[in-house]
Amino acid sequence: METDLIRACLADPDKLAAQRFSIFREVARLANDERTVAMARELVIRLLAHKATLPEGYNALLDALVREVGLFPYADHAKGRDLEDQILVEAHRVHGVGEERFFHSLQLSVFQELVAGRNVVLSAPTSVGKSLVIDAVLATRRHKRAVIVVPTIALIDETRRRIASTLGQSHDIITHSSQTRLEDGRPTVYVLTQERALGRKDLGDVDFFVIDEFYKLDVREEDDERTVDLNLCFHHLARQGAQFYLIGPNISSVGGLAADYRHVFIPSDFTTVALDIQHFNLRQRGEERVGKLVELCGTLAGPTLVYCQSPRSARDAARHVYVGCDLGTCDATRDAADWLAHYYPPEWEVVQALRRGVGIHHGNVPRAIQQYMVRAFEQGKIKILVCTSTIIEGVNTVAENVVIFDRRRNTKTIDDFTFRNIAGRAGRMNRYFVGKVFVLESAVEPGDHTVDLPVGRQDAATPLSLLLDLPEDSLSEVSRDRLAQAFGGSMLDAATIRANRYVPVERQDATCAAVAEILDRDPGLLRWRGVPSSPQLRTVCDLIYDHIDRGNSLRRHGIFAGDQLQAALTALMAADDLRQFVDRRVRERRDDVGISEAVEAALSFLRNYVGYAFGRQLMALSRIQADVILRRERGAPGDYGLFAAQADSLFMPAGLFALDEYGVPAEIASKLMRAWGRIDDVDQGLRMLAGADFDAINLHPFERELLLAVRTYLPSRAYAR
Template sequence: MEVNEIIEKLKDVEYIRKNHFDLARDIVNKYNEAHEMELKLSQELVLRALERYDDFRDSKIIIDNLVKELRLYPYLKDKKISLKNALVREAFTTQIGDEEIIMHGPQAEVFSLLMSGKSVVLSAPTSFGKSLLIDAIISTQKFSNIVIIVPTIALIDETRRRLNKKFNHQYKVITHSTQEVSNKNIYVLTQERALEKDFIGDVDFFVIDEFYKLSLWSDNTDRCALLNEVFYRLYKKCRQFYMLGPNIQGVIGEFNHDVSFEFKKYEFQTVVTEFHDLTINKKQETLTSLCRKIEGQTLIFCSSPLRAYGVVGQLTEHLKSVSVSSDAIELAGWIAENYHPQWLLVNALKNGIGIHHARIPRSIAQYIVQLFNEQKIKFLVCTSTLIEGVNTSTKNIICYDNQISGKRIDYFTFNNIVGRSGRMFQHFIGEVYLLSPPPQEVLPFVDIPVFSQGPDTPESLLLNLDDEDLSDVSRQRISQFLDQNDISIDTLKTNKSIPLESQLRLAGALHKYYYKWIDKLIWQGYPDYEQLLFICDIIWAFFDGKNIGNKVIKSPKQLAFKIRQLSKRIPIKTMIEEDLNFDPNYTADSVITKILDFRRLWANFHFPRMLRAIELIVNDVQKKRGGSEYCEYSNYAVLVENFFDNPSLVALEEYGLPVEISKKYEYKLVGNDDSLDQTIDRLKILDIDKLKLSAVEKRFISRVKISI
């Protein structure tokens, strides 16, 4: 029987039950005939057979033996198997936390390399179980201080939850520079946080998740430079690392530094991905028709938040038979009460549809993913923010678009998207429905600029390297920044992610207009309106303010106004209502998007970052000119990035607790010390039953309490 015929027979339950031995024999024959390159196909047949395992009746032992031969040992768990297979299973079993985990063959190979002291760069499919190896390494307690670098705050939360659940008694999980260290620590940080205040002490082992982001092709230049610097700094402290990611062909480039690692690439399948090409039909009609009949949890990938809202609007209008859980309806009611009842997210949840993109508050987005994973929401319409690492359990993925931010996705990104379908022990077969044409099959190589130091390596990165680690060409490239007197090298280095040319231009202008500008810049604590506006003018003139933050702010005056408005601590609900009353042509969706964009991009990130940079540059110029007074903007920067609320309460938003809830009980959560660690300790002992909260608010708090 040919492979395609076997695949079709494996979909026919009655045929399997009547002909289980013959079908199992045909799968064995294909395995015996397979060359090394064809084992992937044999693996697919076995995984499809596991989907119908019980239908194989007395021939299940044949499937078990094939599972063992293909080193898919986890699938021997909880099965009545032969003594020989049971011994093999036992050999690949390890204890992680309170749970016994069975590794598959390639996992065990990588684990063995890491335990022998080698560094490993691993490229493997999404369903491979790359993160499980991190947990396995931690469980050995071989290392006292471990650093894990992840690309997003959402992944910080997910990783923290997973590690706290397993290792809460052995390690302290640290996600903020303000937390105190313990005897044994696991730092879970983005590259930006890892470089804050140089607060990471000794390091015994470090991990970089989604390591392809070290390459310039994968991310914006600023974040790539920061991640390379983190790698460089960590490698200076500790030579053993584990870097993981999917769909990479190899690591290229000549290394100036003595960097030693083994690159391991596997195409080892633990689930099957089945593609359905629906690109010849009209997208909207096809999507509606497909969603009416599709079975199981379904992710719908869209190119942008705006496209996601369009898809959600279409589905809520045309899908009437989706079952809706009470949890989803209660969440919709809470969002309507605290934001606005006409926000499309509210209507979506009432219709059993979730939305996930970067413009939704983190705590709400986390809750929506949990509802999806618990099968309380059938559809989750998402953008790349969900695809880039947040673990979801889904049987189906619908690729509605083949773009991200207006650019066609490459094969690498496409693989990341479709790799989210299927999950070990839940969905042996993941279904992928293509409503837009896929890209051509080309897997990329990863270059690590901090070591290869090619012509595209950002100068900001080179400036932060020790002199002995620079090539002669690199020294020449940064000589323009070293051979000038307007600003110190330390200031240029400290202002990470601020373009070097912008810093030089501002410093030069400060020297030129010193007597005209300096009185407007020498302030401490809290600026008056003219001082704040002048800072905003500088951001516009020197830091390209008009083109950042999704262009949600149109002028320096608007930026100053929005920050002053933020300082009044007006509830988001009130701000939404005021904007809607101001212009009847506004919609709730557009107003909420602008408000959340400003808070996330400007208040929480761009403005504080640039304000701190301006402070350093102004004080640098003052020192060079012999000034006696200095500015101090850092306290104000902290206020803005925390929306003029308590920093510990805002940090809890990242843990999954909305500020709208935590502020109700600020007096119970925050003491005089304002410490995040102390706030977390108080939250742990908070008696939810004594609080006047709705059911959904109690679930928000409970969800956080079990993860800290």
């Protein structure tokens, strides 16, 4: 039988019943040929979806096929087997990770390479279970210090929870910049973004590291700071001799890995779920696409992800779904929606959708609420989760269906690589054997994706910000010449330029000239420490906007001058809580801006600018003014470190703000702090959460739900005394 005919029969129970023997015979033939085993594996997965309806005798045959194609997690290990088969089963058993788990054949081969001490670069589909290998390697306790580098803080939390559930008693888990090793003899696992990894001074003895979504090492845009940071993180850890495991999906080749880093590249199409992909070829604009979205969401029974290109598109799509499907109030999400409506404008589309059981997940939704959305989706409280690219950054979900509403990411058409990442969210091992993907527009052109590490291929296009932080012996002649030219043409010390590598050298020079002019006129405007006065804050805001940022990021947040930046920061510092700041931004919005857009613009400004970019820019300015003042020998320079750190925490106590990463919104953490007293650091907050009597605190039902969920996965250091 042709494989397409087999798939058609497997999609129709009556046809399967009529052709059962022929189908099994053909699948067995394909499974016994190395050239067609991948095809057989896909068909075996489709057969597993019908396991409950197979007559007596066929289950044993299906189980034999499962083993033949390497899908040991799906095998029935309770049945009696001969000695040879028992040995094979034991070889695939995962040890030290709690509940009984089994590798499939690809996982086992990767695990064996790693425990043999080799470096591994694995490219495999999203659903293959790459993370289980990490946990199994850590469980061997071969490594005393391990680092897992993930692209987002949301993934820090997900990875921490996974490791805490399996290795929480045997390993110390560190995720936050303020946490230090317990030094109790247990192995330490750091789960960090690349920025946090670069900021730590205690990673010199790391002997194993993982980079998740390693395709982000490829420099696609010259000003991609996070890509540069990831490359530096890789280079620093690999250069000190640590073993590495790079994981990511759909990569055809890897270049630029230095010869010193001998590695095994394993590209694989091994999958644990099958995909059915349907294209509707609808136009980007028009009612047909919206109508099809509503139709699908109204008829699909399983949990469904709806991919959208941007937060605006996600808001619109969610509204189309709950209006078009005439969804009423959802009891399962009532408490969550009521709580959100108390702390945010109730007109916000996230609140309106959640009242009707539709979740929205994108970068402007507060981090702890994002975590709730994913958890509610996994628990079945939310059947439809509308999302942007945040969901393809590795956050694992249990979805049967994926609807690709937009064929774009922001304004650019997605490539085949991104499409496969999104489509790979459909289906889940042991839950949904066949994932369904519905593409409302036309198909994406197929293609290969290669990853080139710029450290190993230094040329005139290599970002200077990368070269500035590389050791001398890692630089090529071309790179040395470029750095010499940059240093030679600047009034700033080389150490200042290196420390400010996020800021192009020409901008640093322009800032230097402006700083010198201000120092000649009124040095007190720059030589401050601690918290600035209003004129001092205005001065640094002007310098940041005019010379360091040049409006590149600030204009995206509706800020077009230094005095506007100062006003926004002052309003945030003066606000009693985030709701007050958000309400003010909503009131001051333009007439053509809706409430939902204004809410998300305010949240984006807080998270992406104040909490991330502003502190970096302010510290760059701090180093430049210190450089100029010390060179002139005119007394002590200013030091903006305290104010930058306060901004990183949105001017909240740092320990309180850090709990957001663990799933505790700042609004709830503030209530806890009023009951418990000051929370100075994240570990203190975690210990309070671990030992708290929640009955003694006046909590909203949703707040209690969140706190109990957070406590379930607290690391063991939360219980340390």
